Amino acid sequence: MIAALTLAGCAKDGHYHDRNEDYAGARQAAPLTLPGSRDQSRYRDIMPVPQARGDFYAREGDFAAPLPQTLSASTAVAAGDVAVRETDADRWLVVGAAPAVVWPELERFVEQRGLEITRSDSASGVIETSDASLVLRQGLRSGTSEVRCDTAGQLNRLCLNSLQRHFEARSASASIASASAQQTPEADSVRFEPRGDDWVMVMPFDIERAYAELAFQLENNFEMEDRRELVSVDESGKRFVIDYITESERTRGFIDSLTSMDLLESMQRIELRLSPQGQETLMEARSADDEPLSGDDQRELLQRMEGLLR
Structure with a gap:
């Protein structure tokens, strides 16, 4: 306990820097301007930053700086392919x-x-x-x-x-x-809706198209052993079963890990179910084992699914 309190005092000026505090003091800088006569084909973003999608969602508990979603999270069809x-x-x-x-x-x-x-x-x-x-x-x-x-x-x-x-x-x-x-990206269309303590994702396309794209993306992206894995696919029932390390598990503190005597992150079995809602498709994330799935973890996982559709 003494060691934990000592390390807590090092977060700002000591051995490591707590980047959560950077958000409060961040300032916007003027954009870099390049000559208009440059050859446009020779310039591109070396490290492009993905745009934020949807409304800000404040999770339960203390604020934590959100981790950026990887740009290679989905197997997208490149321009012209x-x-x-x-x-x-x-x-x-x-x-x-x-x-x-x-x-x-x-x-x-x-x-x-x-x-x-x-x-x-x-x-x-x-x-x-x-x-x-x-x-x-x-x-x-x-x-x-x-x-x-x-x-x-x-x-x-x-x-x-x-x-x-x-x-x-x-x-x-x-x-x-x-x-x-040269195409201009269209407006965001996928949305997230609260249902009591739960969250659902609503996709503005029919269930067959939604299922086919998600099946393809999950088979190609959920293949990281001990991190995220596709367990089974049920086309007739429009369901997927995955093993996934939830956000709450990834951000579990050192003291919680020490208390539970489990210092390793563990995956949770989750069922993703699609259902038609008029001309739209609704996706729900539910626990497929005895461990409950919080609303925050549902929302984070559904946001990852939305990222696969970008």
């Missing part, structure tokens, strides 16, 4: 460009293959041909698009594979990649 998403019943492409950039590429695809267009409606994002229908819609992420190809309401894999090769070839050129890089 193309990726595949699928469920048991569907398959589609995610293109790293806004619909306004992707639409001319769909028209070019149809023209190059000499397909007969029976209907073309840019407002609804549909091109119908004698062989297949191409459907374009806004992607879940800002600055992305989703492209589907079907015949008589059924997935046309041959058409979709050809579309994938088309976009891969076009992204290798400067056309779609350069147009995508």
Whole structure:
């Protein structure tokens, strides 16, 4: 106890610096101005800072400086790139460009293959041909698009594979990649809502799209042993089970660790459940073991899930 009190007095001017106090005295500096005649293509952010999303949320207890979320937290589709998403019943492409950039590429695809267009409606994002229908819609992420190809309401894999090769070839050129890089990010859309002592995340897209993207991201990001792991996936029930070190466990103080005689961080088993809410999808985080999951830990975990959708 004496040692703990002694170390507590070193937080500001002693052996280590408590960065929580820096927030109170922080000042805003004037932005760095570069010459307007510079070559824009040669300049970029070496260490970009992610933007804050959503409203400020004051957690229970004393204030602690929030840890920044890693910029590599999600497997995002880069500007101009193309990726595949699928469920048991569907398959589609995610293109790293806004619909306004992707639409001319769909028209070019149809023209190059000499397909007969029976209907073309840019407002609804549909091109119908004698062989297949191409459907374009806004992607879940800002600055992305989703492209589907079907015949008589059924997935046309041959058409979709050809579309994938088309976009891969076009992204290798400067056309779609350069147009995508100039896009303006859209407003945030995912929101967090309190439900009594609990928190939920509301996503403004249907449950099939939300499930497919989250399944892909969890399989690629929750694979860190003893830190965060995807345990199981239930597509029919739209559920995920994960093992995760919660925020309260990560920030557990030295005295609490000493009292419990457990100095190591331990993962908690948590169930993430999706449910439809009109045209939106609701995600809940619930404990899947005997250890309760606090509202603060729910909110932090849901914010990490939201980060996977950026």
